Amino acid sequence: MTDLAPAAERAPAPLATRFAVPGRIAVDAPQAGEWQPATLSAIRRETDRATTFRLAVPGWPGHLPGQHLMLRLTAEDGYTAQRHYSIASAPDDSGHIELTLDHVEGGEVSGWFHTEARPGDRVEVRGPVSGFFAWPGDRPALLIGAGSGVVPLMSMVRHHRARGLDVPLRLLVSARTPEELIYAGEYGPETTPVFTRRAPAGTAVGRLSAAHLAPVLAERPAGGWEAYVCGSNAFAEHASRLLVAAGQPVDRIRVERFG
Amino acid sequence: MNVTRGFTGRSRARHPGLPPGQYDAGDDWPVLSAEVTPDLAPEEWTFRVDGLVAEERTWTWAEARALPGSVYEGDIHCVTSWSKFGVRFSGVSLDVFLDAVRPDPAATHAVAYAHTGYTTSLPLADLRGGRAWIAFDADGAPLPPEHGGPARLLVPHLYFWKSAKWIAGLRLLDHDEPGFWEQNGYHARGNPWQEQRYSGD
Numbered sequence A: 001m002t003d004l005a006p007a008a009e010r011a012p013a014p015l016a017t018r019f020a021v022p023g024r025i026a027v028d029a030p031q032a033g034e035w036q037p038a039t040l041s042a043i044r045r046e047t048d049r050a051t052t053f054r055l056a057v058p059g060w061p062g063h064l065p066g067q068h069l070m071l072r073l074t075a076e077d078g079y080t081a082q083r084h085y086s087i088a089s090a091p092d093d094s095g096h097i098e099l100t101l102d103h104v105e106g107g108e109v110s111g112w113f114h115t116e117a118r119p120g121d122r123v124e125v126r127g128p129v130s131g132f133f134a135w136p137g138d139r140p141a142l143l144i145g146a147g148s149g150v151v152p153l154m155s156m157v158r159h160h161r162a163r164g165l166d167v168p169l170r171l172l173v174s175a176r177t178p179e180e181l182i183y184a185g186e187y188g189p190e191t192t193p194v195f196t197r198r199a200p201a202g203t204a205v206g207r208l209s210a211a212h213l214a215p216v217l218a219e220r221p222a223g224g225w226e227a228y229v230c231g232s233n234a235f236a237e238h239a240s241r242l243l244v245a246a247g248q249p250v251d252r253i254r255v256e257r258f259g
Numbered sequence B: 001m002n003v004t005r006g007f008t009g010r011s012r013a014r015h016p017g018l019p020p021g022q023y024d025a026g027d028d029w030p031v032l033s034a035e036v037t038p039d040l041a042p043e044e045w046t047f048r049v050d051g052l053v054a055e056e057r058t059w060t061w062a063e064a065r066a067l068p069g070s071v072y073e074g075d076i077h078c079v080t081s082w083s084k085f086g087v088r089f090s091g092v093s094l095d096v097f098l099d100a101v102r103p104d105p106a107a108t109h110a111v112a113y114a115h116t117g118y119t120t121s122l123p124l125a126d127l128r129g130g131r132a133w134i135a136f137d138a139d140g141a142p143l144p145p146e147h148g149g150p151a152r153l154l155v156p157h158l159y160f161w162k163s164a165k166w167i168a169g170l171r172l173l174d175h176d177e178p179g180f181w182e183q184n185g186y187h188a189r190g191n192p193w194q195e196q197r198y199s200g201d
Helices: A108-115 A147-163 A210-218 A233-245 B061-065 B094-101
Strands: A036-045 A050-056 A068-074 A080-086 A096-102 A122-129 A141-146 A169-175 A191-195 A226-232 A253-258 B046-051 B057-060 B070-077 B082-093 B109-114 B119-123 B133-138 B152-154 B167-173
Touching (some): A068 A108, A080 A147, A096 A108, A096 A147, A147 A169, A147 A226, A147 A233, A210 A233, A226 A233, A233 A253, B057 B061, B070 B133, B082 B094, B094 B133
Parallel strands (some): A141 A226, A169 A191, A226 A253, B046 B167
Antiparallel strands (some): A036 A122, A050 A096, A068 A080, A068 A122, B109 B119, B133 B152
16 A cells, blocks of 8 residues: 655556555455355344344355355345345354344345344345455454444454464454443453443443553554454544554555445 | 245335446445545645556646536446435546546556555546546535545446545556456446446356
8 A cells, every 4th residue: 555645755656556455365256156045044133233144055155254245135026135244154154154234224135134034034145255354364353343343353253263263363342332232242352342322330431442452552463463444434434543543554454334 | 036035125116227236325325445544635635647648647636626627417336236326526527637648549448546555447448438537526515535535536337446536546558457346356347237246247
């Protein structure tokens, strides 16, 4: 990534144009692949708003933590609706993937999941897509999420745990209240929850701040942190500014914004 | 056809401007960028066209704003499936910049690059003929930083990842050189009407 130096200070670039933060993995055509049937096998309530849907996908080609997929519903008359969703489960879940969806008011696809869906129902998925927000489990990972933005980060936490990886991994997860914290029962010492409206006794209430980041950044793992930020645009802006202000290199920050 | 039990979906009165697989985002304009939004003041912004051209050039903010203005009023389509109808962008037609640098006849493609380092690749033909702009304003107000302000590329007939935010320049090439998302599995051209989302579509 180039910095914001005035144009005059920038060396004339050669014709090879390689400016961007590289993707974590090469993604070739077959990975996006074809639409595949998926069967809902289990439904697990996480919070009042968020529910996890477990899908059996016999032809799933596998994914890396942090990747997402496209999901399509088809009505009797052939009408279809499709959306992108992050994958919540770790890769080593043979033939199954899990999605955790917020119930969006009036949501055409999430509305079906939250009001109609039951085990045995069939949908279609395509993916995984995008290698940019992927984490193969190699570099130290500093994960920062809010609300359902924790979903792709949880795939990384689960992968880290399932493989017993030694590489450092930390998760800062923001929720409004303890009741709204998704996967609350699954976090371990790698996780610091941040509560913005109401917190358990003994925990401060407040927005993610430089004070939350400082101790993690001070760990300075070998090779440096690769930061993954996921949440609403407002949260992503806030968290990425905090990281930059605290000295995290801008080309080591990967951002996924929920529209 | 794999019918999903109990799924009826929204009204079938489809907006004729909605490409296949897209939905109407209504008043929302979701922000999708994989990078940190840069703190880029108009005075720091520049736009350069180089590569296979007769005369490479760099415009400052003041120089670019002094060029004849042009407006696009229409729809935009994001590969993540939302479309937004009737957005009014104002800026300068890319033809004005390209005419000034006189592209070499051998030039067939361009890499658009941003002040952040983001890149995207496009066939040169998609940037010609009054179909692409450098946009400064949206719906009558300066483009907010998170939407690419102070200036973004606007190529509304392709999926919106081609419309690079915080545009810094175009490099004209005699071959296709995949940009950021194109290297991450996305389609080389990205025509929403042919649903060219991912490579191989």
